[in-house]
Amino acid sequence: MKKQLNSDTIQGSKEPTRMCVICQGRFSQQILHRFQAKDGEIVKYEKLGRSFYMCQRCIKNSEKKIKKILINKFRIKSKNIEEFGKILKELCTNG
Ligand SMILES: [Zn+2]
Numbered sequence: 001m002k003k004q005l006n007s008d009t010i011q012g013s014k015e016p017t018r019m020c021v022i023c024q025g026r027f028s029q030q031i032l033h034r035f036q037a038k039d040g041e042i043v044k045y046e047k048l049g050r051s052f053y054m055c056q057r058c059i060k061n062s063e064k065k066i067k068k069i070l071i072n073k074f075r076i077k078s079k080n081i082e083e084f085g086k087i088l089k090e091l092c093t094n095g
Contacts, residue, residue, distance in 0.1 A: 015028055015029075016028070016029045017029065018032055018053045019053065020032065020053055020054050020055040020058055021052045021053065021054060021069065021073070022054055022055070022058035022062055022065055022066055022069055023055065023057070023058050023062070025055060027053075027055050029053075031055065031056060032053040032054065032055055032056075033053065033054050033055075033056070033059060033091060034051055034052070034053050035051065035052060035053075035054065036048075036049045036050055036051040036052070037049065037050055037052075037070075037074035037076065040074075040075065040076060040077055040080055041076065041080040041083065041084070042070055042074070042076060042080070042081070042084040042087075043087075044087070050074075054066065056091075059088050059091050059092060060092050063085060063088055066088065067081045067084070067085065070084070
C-alpha cells in the first residue's frame with residue numbers, strides 16, 4: 001500500500017514559532033505573551049528593546065520558576081520581579 005504524502009504538512013507550516021524562555025518549548029507566536037527587560041524591570045513589550053516570550057502554561061503554573069529565570073537572565077531586582085508577579089496574575093485572570 002502506498003503511503004499518502006501530504007506535502008503541505010511535511011514541508012512545514014509557515015506559521016512562525018517562538019521559544020518560551022521558561023520551558024524552552026516552541027509555540028505559535030500568536031499564543032505567546034511577549035515581554036521585555038527595561039531598566040531592570042520586566043514589562044510588556046513596547047516594540048523597543050530586548051524581548052522574549054512566555055507561554056500561557058508557564059505563566060499560569062510556573063511563577064516561581066519564571067521569577068528565578070528572569071532574575072538570572074536579565075538581572076532583575078527582586079523588588080521589580082514582585083511587580084512583574086502582579087502582571088502575571090493579571091494575565092492569568094484575563095484568560
Ligand atoms: Zn513555557
